[in-house]
Amino acid sequence: MSHAKxxxxxxxxxxxxxxxxxxxxxxxxxxxxxxxxxxDVSFTLEPxxxxxxxxxxxxxxxxxxxxxxxxxxATGGQVLLDGVxxxxxxxxxxxxxxxxxxxxxxxxxxxxxxxxxxxxxxRPLKIHNPHLSKKEITARAHELLERVQLTPSSRYADRRPxxxxxxxxxxxxxxxxxxxxxxxxxxxxxxxxxxxxIRLGVLNLLADLQRSEGLGVLYITHxxxxxxxxxxxxxxxxxxxxxxxxxxxxxxxxxxxEYTRTLLDAAADPDRLGQLKAEVRxxxxxx
Amino acid sequence: MADNTSPEVPVRTGPxxxxxxxxxxIAKTDRTRRPLPRISGKLLTGIIIxxxxxxxGILAPFFVQDPRFSGNDALLPPGDGHILGTTKLGYDVFxxxxxxxxxxxxxxxxxxxxxxxxxxxxxxxxxxxxxVLDEVLTLITNIxxxxxxxxxxxxxxxxxxxxxxxGAFARSSLLVAIVLGITGWAGSAVVLRATAKSLRMRxxxxxxxxAGEKPLRVIFVEILPNLVPLLAAQLIFGVIFAILGExxxxxxxxxxxxxxxxxxxxNDAQTGQAVGSQAWWWFVPPGALIALLGTGLSLINFxxxxxxxxKLRLAPxxxxxQRKARRAGRSVSENGAIA
Ligand SMILES: Nc1ncnc2c1ncn2[C@@H]1O[C@H](COP(=O)(O)OP(=O)(O)OP(=O)(O)O)[C@@H](O)[C@H]1O
Ligand SMILES: [Mg+2]
Numbered sequence: 025m026s027h028a029k030x031x032x033x034x035x036x037x038x039x040x041x042x043x044x045x046x047x048x049x050x051x052x053x054x055x056x057x058x059x060x061x062x063x064d065v066s067f068t069l070e071p072x073x074x075x076x077x078x079x080x081x082x083x084x085x086x087x088x089x090x091x092x093x094x095x096x097x098a099t100g101g102q103v104l105l106d107g108v109x110x111x112x113x114x115x116x117x118x119x120x121x122x123x124x125x126x127x128x129x130x131x132x133x134x135x136x137x138x139x140x141x142x143x144x145x146x147r148p149l150k151i152h153n154p155h156l157s158k159k160e161i162t163a164r165a166h167e168l169l170e171r172v173q174l175t176p177s178s179r180y181a182d183r184r185p186x187x188x189x190x191x192x193x194x195x196x197x198x199x200x201x202x203x204x205x206x207x208x209x210x211x212x213x214x215x216x217x218x219x220x221x222i223r224l225g226v227l228n229l230l231a232d233l234q235r236s237e238g239l240g241v242l243y244i245t246h247x248x249x250x251x252x253x254x255x256x257x258x259x260x261x262x263x264x265x266x267x268x269x270x271x272x273x274x275x276x277x278x279x280x281x282e283y284t285r286t287l288l289d290a291a292a293d294p295d296r297l298g299q300l301k302a303e304v305r306x307x308x309x310x311x
Numbered sequence: 312m313a314d315n316t317s318p319e320v321p322v323r324t325g326p327x328x329x330x331x332x333x334x335x336x337i338a339k340t341d342r343t344r345r346p347l348p349r350i351s352g353k354l355l356t357g358i359i360i361x362x363x364x365x366x367x368g369i370l371a372p373f374f375v376q377d378p379r380f381s382g383n384d385a386l387l388p389p390g391d392g393h394i395l396g397t398t399k400l401g402y403d404v405f406x407x408x409x410x411x412x413x414x415x416x417x418x419x420x421x422x423x424x425x426x427x428x429x430x431x432x433x434x435x436x437x438x439x440x441x442x443v444l445d446e447v448l449t450l451i452t453n454i455x456x457x458x459x460x461x462x463x464x465x466x467x468x469x470x471x472x473x474x475x476x477x478g479a480f481a482r483s484s485l486l487v488a489i490v491l492g493i494t495g496w497a498g499s500a501v502v503l504r505a506t507a508k509s510l511r512m513r514x515x516x517x518x519x520x521x522a523g524e525k526p527l528r529v530i531f532v533e534i535l536p537n538l539v540p541l542l543a544a545q546l547i548f549g550v551i552f553a554i555l556g557e558x559x560x561x562x563x564x565x566x567x568x569x570x571x572x573x574x575x576x577x578n579d580a581q582t583g584q585a586v587g588s589q590a591w592w593w594f595v596p597p598g599a600l601i602a603l604l605g606t607g608l609s610l611i612n613f614x615x616x617x618x619x620x621x622k623l624r625l626a627p628x629x630x631x632x633q634r635k636a637r638r639a640g641r642s643v644s645e646n647g648a649i650a
Contacts, residue, residue: 093521121523133514138536151523200522 037106039069039092039124039208039240045100046087046264061087063264065101069240071207074231076243076251076272079261080287085244086129088261089212092242093126122152125201129213131193135185141196142181145169148203168199172229191222198230208240216246227254248291252276260284351617357610364604368412375406378571389592396592399583407576408596414572415554415601418488422553425492427546430499431535437500438507439530449504455497464494464556468565482569487560491553499545506541510534544615551608558601573597 046062062084069075077085090096092103094110094117103110105124111117128134135144145165153161169177172195185193194214201209211230215223231254234241245251251258252272259269260281268281279285383401387393395404437448467490472481480486510516511534519533535542554573560566561574564582568575580586580594 090517095517095520118523121521126518126521128514128518130514134518136515136519136533136537138533147519147524148522197518200518204523 037071037207037240038104040066040104040107041068041088041092041101042066042104043101044088044091044098044103046084046091046096047099060264062091062098065261065264065266067259067266067269069208069242071240072234072238073257074234074241074243074255076245076255076258077261078245078248078251078258078287080246083261084264085261086212089126089210089242089244092210093124094120118151122204123206124208124210125204125206127194127197127201127209127211127214130217131190131197132185132217134197135193137185140182140184141169141174141188142166144185144196145199145203148200152204165199165203168203169196171202171233172196172199174199189222190218191226194218194226195229198226198233202233202237206239208242209234210242210244212244213246214243215250223250230254248276248287260287351614353610354614357607357612357614360603360607361611364412364600364607365416367409368416371409372406372413375409376403378402378406378410380406386588386590386593388590395596396590398579398593399585399588399590400579404592404596407571408573408600410571411573411576411597412600414484414567414570415557415574415604418484418491418557418567418572419550419554421485421488422491422495422556423546423549425489426496426499426549426553427542429492429496430503430545430549431542433496434500434503435507435530435534435538438504439511439526439534441508441511445504448500452497452500452504455494456501460494461556461559464490464560465563465565467494468560472565479569482567484557484567484570484572487557487567488553491556491560492549495549495552495556499549502541502545503538506538507534510537540615540619544612544619547608547612547615551605551612554601554604554608573601 044062044065045060048059048061050057050059065084065088067075077088079085087096091098092110094112097112105120110120110124135141142162142165145168146161149156149161149164149168156164166177166181169175169180174180174192174195180188180192180196185196188196198214209230214230215226218226227250230241230243233239241255243251243255248258252275255272257269258272258275259266260275260283261267262281262283268275268279268284275284276288279288379402381401383393383397383403385397385399385401387397389396393403393405395408397403398407433448433452437445437452468487471477471486471490474481477486507530516529516533519529524533557566557572558574558577561568561572561578562581564578566572566574566578568578574597576597577594580590580597583590583593585591585593
C-alpha cells in the first residue's frame, strides 16, 4: 500500500517491454495506409529507478505509455510484469493495474468534471482493496491527498476538479495513481500542460514519492533538462524506435546519434538553462 | 548541463495555436461550472408553461366532475356550471381536459422515458464498445431510422389493438406509450452514439479504466453524468414526439380509446362533428393545450441545446454585439454630423 512502507517481494520485480510494435491503419476513402507509430521499443523498468523517454511530438511516446497501461493493444512485442505477459481482461488485468499505473499529460482532461477530488482517489482504493470499509477508504484517501501535498486534505476533498489549479489537479492525478499501491508509474509528460513556475514542484513531488516508495517510473517528456535531472537513464525515441540510450550525463554531454544532437541543438538556450538552474537551487537539491 | 529552452508546451502536436487551446479549455471549464442552463427568457417561459400545464394535469382531476358523467345537457356552450361547456354526450369539457392532460402527460413521460432508455442502450453501448457490437446495434438503429415513424406506429398500434387476449390493455394509454417509445428512440441513439464515441477518447475515461473501473461503471458513472444536459434534451424531445404522436394516433382512431387524452378528446370532437355544430369549446381547448405543451417543451429544449452546444449560445450574443456595434457606430456618426 502506498501510505505505508511495504516489503518488496524477494525476487526483484521488473516491468519489461520487449520489441514493442504498434501500427495504425489509416483510412481515407478507400485508400489505406499503415502508420508505424512504434516500430521497435525495448526497455526494462525496475523499482527505485526513473527512466526518461524523450522524443519529439509524434515519435510514439504516448503510444508506448498507453500500451503499458493496457489502454491499447500492441501489434507486436510483449509487456512482461515480473516475467508474465501483461493481461488484457478480467482479474488478471485488475492485478496488473494494481501494480502499474499512469499519470496523464493533461490534468484538465484527466479528471472527471462531474466527480469530487475525493471520489477520484477513493475509487481506485476501493477497487483494489474491496475488503476495506468505507471509513478506512476515506481515511486512506485523505492520507494520499496529504502525501501529494494537498494539505489540509479536507480543504480539497469535496471540491470538483475545476476548482483546482493545474498543479493541484496533477497532484490529485498522482494520488490516484498511487492509490492502488502501484510499483510502476508511467508519467506521460506530467508537467507539460502546467505553468512553467509550478513544473518543478510537481516533478520534485514525483521524485520524492519515487524515492520513498521505491517506485519504478517511466518519465516521458520533451524536456531534456528535466530528464537529465530526474532520471537514472535517458532513452531517446525517434520515429517509433529508441535511437539512443544511456546514463543521463553521457547522453546529454556526449550524444552519439544525430537525432539526439538535433534535439539538444533545438533546445540550446543558455538563458533558460540559467533560469532552470536557479529554480532547481530554490527548490533545494533533489537528486 | 542540459539545455532545453523551449518549455514543452509550444512544441505541441500540429499547428493548433495555443490561444485556441486556451479558448477550448475556457469553454470546457465554463460548461462544467454551469451544468444547468443559465435562466434565459426562453427557458423561463418554457418552464412556466410546462409546470403550469403539468400541475393542471396532476391536480385538476381531483377537483372536477367525473369526465364520463353524461347526465349534463349536451353541447352546452361555456358558462355557469361548465366553464368550458359540454360535449355531445354531455361530458364536461373542463373535466375531460383535466383528465386528458393527465393522460397525455402520462403517455409523453412513459414513452419519452422508454425511448431514452432504448437510445442509451443502443447508442451509448454502441459508441463505447465499438467493434461488432457497434455494427449490430447501429444496423438496428439505422433500420429503425429509415422506417417512416408514423406509419410504423399506426401499423403496430392497429395490430396490437386487435390482438386477442389483451383485454383492456389493448386500448390503454400505457400500450400506446410503449408503442411510441419503441418506435421513437432511433434519432436519439444516433446522437448518443456519436457523443459516447468521442467521450470514450477523453482522458478521464482512460484514467478511470486505468484505475480499474469496469466498463459498465465507466459508462454509467463516468460518462453518463457528463451527458445529463444532452440526455435531458433527448428526453424532452422524446416527450414532445410522444405527445404529438399520441394526438395523431388518436385523431386517426388508433389511440387509447379506453383512456382520456388530449388526442382522444380531439378524436371525439371530430367524430361528434364538433366543427360542423360550431362547438368550438370542444376542440379548441385540447388543441391549444397540445400546441402550448409542445411550445413549452421545445423552448426548454432550445435552452438546453445552447448549453450542450456552446456555438448556439454564442450566436445570439454575437448578434447582440453586432447590433450594439451598429448602434454605437450610428450614434458616433450622428455626433459627427452634429459637431
Ligand atoms: N488512435 C490513433 N490512430 C491513428 N494514429 C494514431 C493514433 N494514436 C496515435 N497515432 C499516431 O501515432 C504517432 C505517435 O503518436 P503518439 O501520441 O504516441 O506521439 P507522442 O510521442 O506521444 O507525441 P506528443 O509528444 O505530441 O505527445 C503519431 O503520428 C500519431 O498521429
Ligand atoms: Mg504524447
